[in-house]
Amino acid sequence: MKKKQALKTILALVFGTAMASASAAATDPALLDAARTQQASLLSTLKDLVLIESGSADGPGLLRVADYAERRLKELGAAVERRQATKGPGSIVIGSLKGKGSKRFMLMAHMDTVYQSGILATQPHRVDGNRVYGPGIADDKSGVALILHTIEMLKKTGWSDYAQITVVFNPDEEVGSPGSGELIAALAAEHDFVFSCEPNGDGYEGLLMATSGVATATMTVKGRASHAGFEPKAGRNALIELSHQLVQTQDIKVPGAQLNWTHAEAGLARNQIPASATATGDVRLASADGGPRLQEALREKVRTALVPDTETTVEVSVGTPPFIATDAARAWAVRAQAIYGELDRKLNLYPASGGASDAAWAGRSGKAVVLECFALSSGGTHGKNEYIAIDSIVPRLYLLGRMMKEAGAAK
Numbered sequence: 001m002k003k004k005q006a007l008k009t010i011l012a013l014v015f016g017t018a019m020a021s022a023s024a025a026a027t028d029p030a031l032l033d034a035a036r037t038q039q040a041s042l043l044s045t046l047k048d049l050v051l052i053e054s055g056s057a058d059g060p061g062l063l064r065v066a067d068y069a070e071r072r073l074k075e076l077g078a079a080v081e082r083r084q085a086t087k088g089p090g091s092i093v094i095g096s097l098k099g100k101g102s103k104r105f106m107l108m109a110h111m112d113t114v115y116q117s118g119i120l121a122t123q124p125h126r127v128d129g130n131r132v133y134g135p136g137i138a139d140d141k142s143g144v145a146l147i148l149h150t151i152e153m154l155k156k157t158g159w160s161d162y163a164q165i166t167v168v169f170n171p172d173e174e175v176g177s178p179g180s181g182e183l184i185a186a187l188a189a190e191h192d193f194v195f196s197c198e199p200n201g202d203g204y205e206g207l208l209m210a211t212s213g214v215a216t217a218t219m220t221v222k223g224r225a226s227h228a229g230f231e232p233k234a235g236r237n238a239l240i241e242l243s244h245q246l247v248q249t250q251d252i253k254v255p256g257a258q259l260n261w262t263h264a265e266a267g268l269a270r271n272q273i274p275a276s277a278t279a280t281g282d283v284r285l286a287s288a289d290g291g292p293r294l295q296e297a298l299r300e301k302v303r304t305a306l307v308p309d310t311e312t313t314v315e316v317s318v319g320t321p322p323f324i325a326t327d328a329a330r331a332w333a334v335r336a337q338a339i340y341g342e343l344d345r346k347l348n349l350y351p352a353s354g355g356a357s358d359a360a361w362a363g364r365s366g367k368a369v370v371l372e373c374f375a376l377s378s379g380g381t382h383g384k385n386e387y388i389a390i391d392s393i394v395p396r397l398y399l400l401g402r403m404m405k406e407a408g409a410a411k
């Protein structure tokens with residue numbers, strides 16, 4: 001409760017003026033009607049998707065869900081291309097539609113889930129009141145379904161005020177997009193708007209304004225081996241040196257980066273002075289230059305050795321970059337709040353989240369307006385009771401559809 005209150009205060013401070021002007025405008029009744037007519041078919045698409053298990057390591061499952069997505073995109077009139085992920089199993093499905101307007105849109109969602117093969121036996125697809133349960137139903141099959149049905153809805157209303165709509169479905173978001181992140185970054189840079197469709201929280205719907213990046217710090221110490229009993233002094237103990245370096249770097253302060261050493265290894269045998277030792281650390285990034293800065297600061301620190309003749313090296317490698325909404329994206333997020341207000345629903349703008357997402361890849365070049373979290377309201381993601389809220393389908397379709405219409409018509 002306290003946390004919510006604090007968040008509200010921050011939001012009011014950051015977005016105060018904008019929120020005041022984001023009052024309810026006139027709804028788009030034709031679009032709202034079109035959204036309502038999509039609800040039943042979206043639910044059936046979602047069921048199809050959930051019944052195809054597609055964990056990040058499940059090559060055949062990822063292939064089947066990609067085949068399904070490709071077929072559905074083709075039915076919508078899209079030209080579809082498949083690209084093999086550069087690392088890991090699965091392929092990336094890229095659909096493209098040409099319109100008569102001037103803006104280029106990219107819509108993205110991921111096809112993989114965190115679940116192991118066979119999960120449907122214990123966590124089946126089931127409907128209970130306003131909720132539909134199933135593994136991956138929210139994260140992120142609701143994103144895939146929302147994109148397919150937003151396009152269908154817009155087509156049915158006759159909207160063609162776009163130059164290009166590119167749909168990207170990738171197979172590896174849950175493991176940091178090692179085989180699709182670079183492609184997402186490159187494609188996003190060629191678009192005006194990227195709307196990323198990760199799920200929303202049930203009861204706290206919103207758009208994410210920032211996510212932290214994730215990096216790995218690796219510290220390696222080279223020493224010299226010797227017999228631990230006969231001539232320990234002839235050795236150079238890499239384990240002792242590593243311990244020294246961990247202690248002296250544990251509280252390192254660098255703007256935009258947070259480091260915690262989490263794993264270490266050293267030594268081969270009890271009776272040998274260890275010649276090498278390695279530690280890895282978890283790094284969270286709040287700014288794009290946080291990783292390089294941290295690496296520089298660590299390298300400076302480790303110059304002071306405890307054990308003579310040892311050599312310590314440090315590497316910080318960035319896995320997922322951080323996502324920070326640009327000023328232009330923030331302005332569009334405020335538009336989204338006004339659109340949601342048309343349905344008497346509240347849309348929060350969340351300043352930051354500990355999680356990472358593909359919005360970070362899409363936003364890397366800073367060229368496109370990138371917004372995250374357009375998919376359905378949900379709960380229990382990555383857990384035993386993952387669900388989507390049925391009553392969020394129409395509002396979410398309306399929100400994304402209306403954002404595209406407004407953005408398409410923008411100067």
Ligand SMILES: [Zn+2]
Binds near residue numbers: 110139140173198199
């Ligand atoms: Zn996700």
